[in-house]
Amino acid sequence: MKLRNTLPALLVVLTLPAQADRLPLPANPAYVEECGACHLAYPPQLLDAHSWLHVVNGLDRHFGSDASLDAGNNNARRAAIADFLGRNAGGRKTGVTADAKGQPLLRISETAWFRREHREVEPAVWKRPAIKSPANCAACHTRAADGDYSERSITIPK
Ligand code: HEC
Numbered sequence: 450m451k452l453r454n455t456l457p458a459l460l461v462v463l464t465l466p467a468q469a470d471r472l473p474l475p476a477n478p479a480y481v482e483e484c485g486a487c488h489l490a491y492p493p494q495l496l497d498a499h500s501w502l503h504v505v506n507g508l509d510r511h512f513g514s515d516a517s518l519d520a521g522n523n524n525a526r527r528a529a530i531a532d533f534l535g536r537n538a539g540g541r542k543t544g545v546t547a548d549a550k551g552q553p554l555l556r557i558s559e560t561a562w563f564r565r566e567h568r569e570v571e572p573a574v575w576k577r578p579a580i581k582s583p584a585n586c587a588a589c590h591t592r593a594a595d596g597d598y599s600e601r602s603i604t605i606p607k
Pocket residue numbers: 483484485486487488491504505508511512513514515516530555556557558559581582583584585
C-alpha cells in the first residue's frame with residue numbers, strides 16, 4: 450500500500466510552515482499573572498534557558514522597571530516561573546541567545562533570530578507612537594496573545 454507510506458510524510462511536510470509562525474504558550478497561570486501584567490507574556494521558546502534565568506534573577510532591575518514579584522511566598526513563585534521558562538525555553542528555533550562575548554541576551558528583540566525575522570521592518574517603524582519598541586509584539590502581531598504570529602495576522606500601525 451503506497452498511500453499508507455506517503456501520507457504521513459506528506460502531512461509532516463504540510464504542517465511545517467504553519468508551525469513556524471505559531472508559538473503557543475504552555476498553560477501556566479503564575480507566568481501569565483506575573484509576566485503578562487505589563488506586556489505580552491512572551492513565548493518562552495524565544496530565549497534559551499540561560500537567558501531566562503538571568504531575566505528572572507534580575508527582576509528588581511528589569512529594563513528600567515521594578516518587576517519584582519510582590520506579596521506572599523515570592524521565592525517559591527519565582528522559582529516556579531524560572532522552572533517553567535527553563536523547561537519551555539528555546540534553542541531549537543533561536544539558537545543560543547547570547548551576545549558575541551557569550552553574555553546571555555535578556556531581550557528577545559536583540560537575538561539574531563529576531564533580527565533575521567524582522568529585517569524587512571525599517572528602523573523608523575519601531576519608533577512609531579503606536580509601536581514604541583520592538584518589545585511591543587502585539588502592536589503588529591494582532592493575535593500574539595493566542596500565539597499566532599502568521600503573516601496574515603500582522604498589521605503594522607501607521
Ligand atoms: C512592572 C512591569 C513589568 C513586569 C511585571 C514584567 N515586565 Fe518584562 N518588561 C517590562 C518593561 C518596561 C520592558 C521593556 C519594554 C520595552 O523595551 O519596550 C520589559 C521587557 C521584557 C523583556 C524583553 C522584551 C524584548 O524582547 O525586548 C522580557 C524577555 C521580559 N520583559 C520578561 C519578563 C518576565 C519573564 C516577567 C515576569 C517574571 C516580566 N517581564 C514582568 C516591564 C515588566
